[in-house]
Amino acid sequence: MKNNPSGKLHIISLGCSKNLIDSEVMGGQAAASGMTLVGSPDQADIVMINTCGFILPAKEEALETILTLAEGKKKSGRNLKLIVAGCLAQRYGKELLEEIPEVDLVIGTGEVGRIVHHLQRLNTVKYERSAVITKPDFLMSSHHGRILSPDTATAYLKISDGCSNCCTYCAIPSIRGKARSREPDDILQEAQKLIGRGIREIILIGQDTTVYGRDLKTHPKLSNLLSELASLPGLSWIRLLYTHPAHITADVLEAIAGHSKICRYIDLPVQHIDDSILTAMNRGVSSERIREIISLSRRLMPDVALRTSLIVGFPGETQKRFKRLLDFVKEARFDHLGVFTYSREEGTAAAKMPSRIGEKEKERRRDLIMAEQAELSYAINQKWIGSVQEVLIEEESDRKGFAFIGRCRRQAPEIDGVTYIRNHSTEIGKIMICKITDADHYDLYGEIL
Numbered sequence: 376m377k378n379n380p381s382g383k384l385h386i387i388s389l390g391c392s393k394n395l396i397d398s399e400v401m402g403g404q405a406a407a408s409g410m411t412l413v414g415s416p417d418q419a420d421i422v423m424i425n426t427c428g429f430i431l432p433a434k435e436e437a438l439e440t441i442l443t444l445a446e447g448k449k450k451s452g453r454n455l456k457l458i459v460a461g462c463l464a465q466r467y468g469k470e471l472l473e474e475i476p477e478v479d480l481v482i483g484t485g486e487v488g489r490i491v492h493h494l495q496r497l498n499t500v501k502y503e504r505s506a507v508i509t510k511p512d513f514l515m516s517s518h519h520g521r522i523l524s525p526d527t528a529t530a531y532l533k534i535s536d537g538c539s540n541c542c543t544y545c546a547i548p549s550i551r552g553k554a555r556s557r558e559p560d561d562i563l564q565e566a567q568k569l570i571g572r573g574i575r576e577i578i579l580i581g582q583d584t585t586v587y588g589r590d591l592k593t594h595p596k597l598s599n600l601l602s603e604l605a606s607l608p609g610l611s612w613i614r615l616l617y618t619h620p621a622h623i624t625a626d627v628l629e630a631i632a633g634h635s636k637i638c639r640y641i642d643l644p645v646q647h648i649d650d651s652i653l654t655a656m657n658r659g660v661s662s663e664r665i666r667e668i669i670s671l672s673r674r675l676m677p678d679v680a681l682r683t684s685l686i687v688g689f690p691g692e693t694q695k696r697f698k699r700l701l702d703f704v705k706e707a708r709f710d711h712l713g714v715f716t717y718s719r720e721e722g723t724a725a726a727k728m729p730s731r732i733g734e735k736e737k738e739r740r741r742d743l744i745m746a747e748q749a750e751l752s753y754a755i756n757q758k759w760i761g762s763v764q765e766v767l768i769e770e771e772s773d774r775k776g777f778a779f780i781g782r783c784r785r786q787a788p789e790i791d792g793v794t795y796i797r798n799h800s801t802e803i804g805k806i807m808i809c810k811i812t813d814a815d816h817y818d819l820y821g822e823i824l
């Protein structure tokens with residue numbers, strides 16, 4: 376006999392913002408079907424861990440979280456149900472079910488839209504432990520209810536899902552399926568709903584936002600979508616993340632430059648600059664083109680904040696090729712930069728490549744780049760002292776001398792630094808005009824004007 380899903384659900388969302396939206400969608404559907412969402416596993420009847428399975432550290436974090444909860448369940452003897460969802464589940468679903476007997480249900484990324492059905496199944500008397508791993512083809516729409524974190528003025532908006540790029544180091548296409556875009560009207564409807572819920576900043580995401588629309592019959596353009604979003608009343612900031620250097624076009628950069636609501640922030644994960652490594656990674660872009668995009672961005676927007684991410688230790692990265700990357704970091708002067716050490720992922724083309732580099736050497740290379748970037752970031756941040764910036768106030772600060780923590784347009788949530796604000800005379804969710812009075816390697820400090 377099937378019941379309506381009832382009881383208390385706690386969701387742990389690991390990994391990136393794309394996974395967070397899946398958690399919000401599953402939470403929204405569960406709540407609409409009658410479940411109560413609770414803030415900790417101890418209060419819950421069901422705990423769902425929405426995992427990331429992108430690279431080794433993410434897999435380790437996910438496994439550790441699952442094992443801790445499984446151990447807690449065993450010790451307490453409580454009738455707690457454990458669900459493992461998300462990317463790790465899509466990749467290793469059957470193994471997870473076999474190896475961890477405390478896990479009751481494993482569902483892959485294709486099952487996000489059927490979460491209520493799975494919660495109903497869990498509630499049946501005859502339920503048997505299972506792993507449901509289907510084709511990863513789910514694409515959310517504005518009709519899916521979403522839960523949002525309380526008090527937030529920022530929300531991510533997924534304009535597409537999946538990826539068809541096949542970079543040789545990446546397992547995402549097999550986990551998340553082919554690139555598929557949402558219709559512009561549906562995205563605009565969701566944006567309007569978010570604005571109605573008090574959201575001031577919308578962050579557009581997808582595995583590769585710059586292939587947006589290519590799979591749709593009408594071939595909508597990302598630049599038009601940006602312009603339409605910028606015309607929505609009530610929205611203050613729009614930010615575009617995950618642009619691919621092979622696909623970003625001048626019209627997208629012009630749209631960002633041309634609308635005051637769109638943050639002059641370009642997230643351009645270049646991964647490497649050596650042409651032979653770029654080819655081996657199947658990035659579909661040359662070092663020359665990467666340099667062109669950077670200079671075009673700066674020509675159109677002299678105040679642009681540029682972020683990138685890099686991979687060090689990819690097979691075949693000789694000392695000479697690494698040196699090229701390090702020199703490029705000095706030359707490009709990115710405002711924000713992250714470095715991953717190459718993670719050999721089974722099932723990817725790069726996993727079969729020879730000339731592998733040891734973990735210690737990869738870490739040494741990462742540390743060299745991070746040390747270089749720390750100096751650059753410090754120098755870049757110093758330049759903003761004395762400037763006037765809009766700051767979105769996000770939380771109270773417990774740092775001495777500062778009442779709030781916020782972000783300016785140059786700072787994306789979670790990945791970049793923050794702006795500390797001295798004054799008490801504001802509240803969370805407001806955008807205040809602030810003068811930057813100090814800066815360190817990652818953060819800015821200021822006061823409300």
Ligand code: SF4
Pocket residue numbers: 538539540541542545546547548582583619
């Ligand atoms: S663009 Fe490349 S790195 Fe990014 S998700 Fe697609 S295959 Fe992976």
